[in-house]
Amino acid sequence: MPAPFALELCGFREGRPNTSDKNDSLSQELGHAFFELLGVPKDKSAPKTVDKAWSAAMVADLVKQMAPTAPHLGVRAERRLEEFEQYAYLNALKTLAEDASPEVMTALIRLERATQSTGPELPQLVNKLKETLAAADGRRRALVDLLGDESPLRLDVAVDRSVPPAPADASGNPKHLVAGFSLKWSLRTDRLQDPRTQGAKMAAMRRGRMPHFAAVTMEPRPYMLGRLGRGTGDLDCVYHLALSPLIEAVQAVFTDNKDRVRQRDMFMRMVEQRRLRDYDDLVAYVATL
Structure with missing residues (x-):
């Protein structure tokens, strides 16, 4: 019918x-x-x-x-598909791809300014932390690019x-x-x-x-x-x-x-x-x- x-x-x-x-x-x-x-x-x-x-x-x-x-x-x-139980994990890649580095860098700059008057060691530590975070972000971006976002x-x-x-x-x-x-x-x-x-x-x-x-x-x-x-x-x-x-x-x-x-x-x-x-x-x- x-x-x-x-x-x-x-x-x-x-x-x-x-x-x-x-x-x-x-x-x-x-x-x-x-x-x-x-x-x-x-x-x-x-x-x-x-x-x-x-x-x-x-x-x-x-x-x-x-x-x-x-x-x-x-x-x-x-x-x-991401709305459903069997495919909900696909949202994890989108979350991973979200770039939080601007907010982190802004917080580090504020921390650096707050610690400049306390001696040379803290600014050096802040710079080191910046470098570490930048390297970690580079590795994250490389992984996201390899995985792709095809859905x-x-x-x-x-x-x-x-x-x-x-x-x-x-x-x-x-x-x-x-x-x-x-x-x-x-x-x-x-x-x-x-x-x-x-x-x-x-x-x-x-x-x-x-x-x-x-x-x-x-x-x-x-x-x-x-x-x-x-x-x-x-x-x-x-x-x-x-x-x-x-x-x-x-x-x-x-x-x-x-x-x-x-x-x-x-x-x-x-x-x-x-x-x-x-x-x-x-x-x-x-x-x-």
Whole structure:
């Protein structure tokens, strides 16, 4: 069953479905068949931007659907990994990178002025202390530069729960991330890498249990869905906002030649292997976390 908010995000731009690539005629053919089955009016204009509206609608829907069965879960948009228990240590590098040397040097200068009239030995000790602190700061900076400050992309939608025994706002403990989602309305070659990179970094950088991580998309083309979801290991799966209408559209459009039949068969294998899942599967699985 399509996501409750999917239809409101669909529309046409210059006669093309807003899921379709303007440079790909097959993408447009499939997009028209897909939108017809989905029930998108042909005179409906596409929203100017989808991303923000989509993440807000998905968060609202998950909050509503989780309330009766999983009220312990929180759902939020645009979250940094460092906010969550398994990745909170990443904030340590930012703390280490903070430069306290100006404040320390100011205090030393004041100390030096205060001790100048007491004899030559104290100023010499202050100068020695300055040199020691400068050397220590140099070593700290070198370590920070070696570690770098690269961090994963933000999670478009994050699902979390409180860390026992107290919630974050009471104890200061970060939430535990149970699921994260990368939202890609449509797929292009340059957009395919983001979810994979995010998933690989989340797996490598976690301290504790790996959250469920998946891409969510409205892309109709089997080829692009295959490139995202076939066996990379960086994603648990790919969720589609309207899988049932898409299956019908693919079976209707991909029949003319061997290449289309091959793509159709690959697409159906992804569905059968649960590499490609429906939005309802996302809701049902999250409720178990």
